[in-house]
Amino acid sequence: MIQSDEVADALRTGAPVVALESTIITHGMPWPQNLDVARRVEETVRAGGAVPATIAVIDGTLHVGLTDARLEDLAQRDGVAKLSRADIAACMATGGTGATTVAATMIGARLAGIDIFATGGIGGVHRGAEDSFDISADLRELSETPVTVVAAGAKAILDLPKTWEVLETLGVPVIAVGQDSIPAFWSASSPHPAPLRMDRASEIAAAHVMRGAMGLPGGQLVANPIPAADEIPAEALTPVIDQALEEAAAQGIAAKAVTPFLLARIFELTEGRSLEANIALVLNNARLAAEIAQEIGALRRAGGPVA
Numbered sequence: 001m002i003q004s005d006e007v008a009d010a011l012r013t014g015a016p017v018v019a020l021e022s023t024i025i026t027h028g029m030p031w032p033q034n035l036d037v038a039r040r041v042e043e044t045v046r047a048g049g050a051v052p053a054t055i056a057v058i059d060g061t062l063h064v065g066l067t068d069a070r071l072e073d074l075a076q077r078d079g080v081a082k083l084s085r086a087d088i089a090a091c092m093a094t095g096g097t098g099a100t101t102v103a104a105t106m107i108g109a110r111l112a113g114i115d116i117f118a119t120g121g122i123g124g125v126h127r128g129a130e131d132s133f134d135i136s137a138d139l140r141e142l143s144e145t146p147v148t149v150v151a152a153g154a155k156a157i158l159d160l161p162k163t164w165e166v167l168e169t170l171g172v173p174v175i176a177v178g179q180d181s182i183p184a185f186w187s188a189s190s191p192h193p194a195p196l197r198m199d200r201a202s203e204i205a206a207a208h209v210m211r212g213a214m215g216l217p218g219g220q221l222v223a224n225p226i227p228a229a230d231e232i233p234a235e236a237l238t239p240v241i242d243q244a245l246e247e248a249a250a251q252g253i254a255a256k257a258v259t260p261f262l263l264a265r266i267f268e269l270t271e272g273r274s275l276e277a278n279i280a281l282v283l284n285n286a287r288l289a290a291e292i293a294q295e296i297g298a299l300r301r302a303g304g305p306v307a
């Protein structure tokens, strides 16, 4: 593993660090906005008083914290693999280059000793999963790897009720921030009541440290609503999502190609509007994650929340 100097220094001194995924850059957003967003997310983490650690596998080496040159190269390179739990070790063993999904970023963060990670949305149970069995490895990772993930919920391309049921079955805390429903990515609220609600970063940090102290495996999903000004109403997106899903089915898109295909089609069909909202919510998540990282650091210095 190669850590950037900045990340290595922060981890050695106990300064706050926020992990960031790279699949959102390579498979989640189009060039060149992807590079711009990746840089802005890193700046936002810094402005929040934490060190950003974007994670990726480059030529067989796991990088935790990318130089700007590596970030730029990754953002425009063709043929970068999409790595989840199933393929990250194989990619490293064979000298490959790949971007990390939520699951693989959690694995990288844990290896480096990073507690918290910010992204846009997690993978989940796909619509029609009762036939396709397509359930993202992100869900199981959340139940196994002790990293707190800040996201704006999950996209409506998924079957959201089934996604939340699976997380409950797996014992993953789903914490809505400052509201009683689970946010639905482009929309701040949803009809799904949140299993847990917290209004302060310090509470989320305390719950994270408490889980660690109890030896509970797995992380927490912090579901942070998109800022109201950036929301897209669900009614506006429903026909677009339905069209993208129909096209995916007609073209036989399957397995790990499904999520990138749907995201790309929705960006095209909304003429970039979905991307603007996506950018706003990722930055909002980076801000909250930096705050939680600081609170976790303060609790660790004080000996944790257990008296």
Ligand code: PSU
Pocket (backbone or CB within 6 Å): 021, 023, 024, 025, 027, 028, 029, 084, 100, 101, 102, 103, 120, 121, 122, 123, 124, 135, 136, 137, 138, 155, 255, 256, 257, 258, 259, 260, 263
């Ligand atoms: N959801 C988004 N944007 C993304 C992804 C999901 O709104 O970029 C990416 C993340 O990297 C996530 C992955 O971990 O897609 C899930 O892919 P799959 O459904 O194949 O597990």
Ligand code: MN
Pocket (backbone or CB within 6 Å): 134, 135, 136, 137, 255, 256, 258
């Ligand atoms: Mn899948």
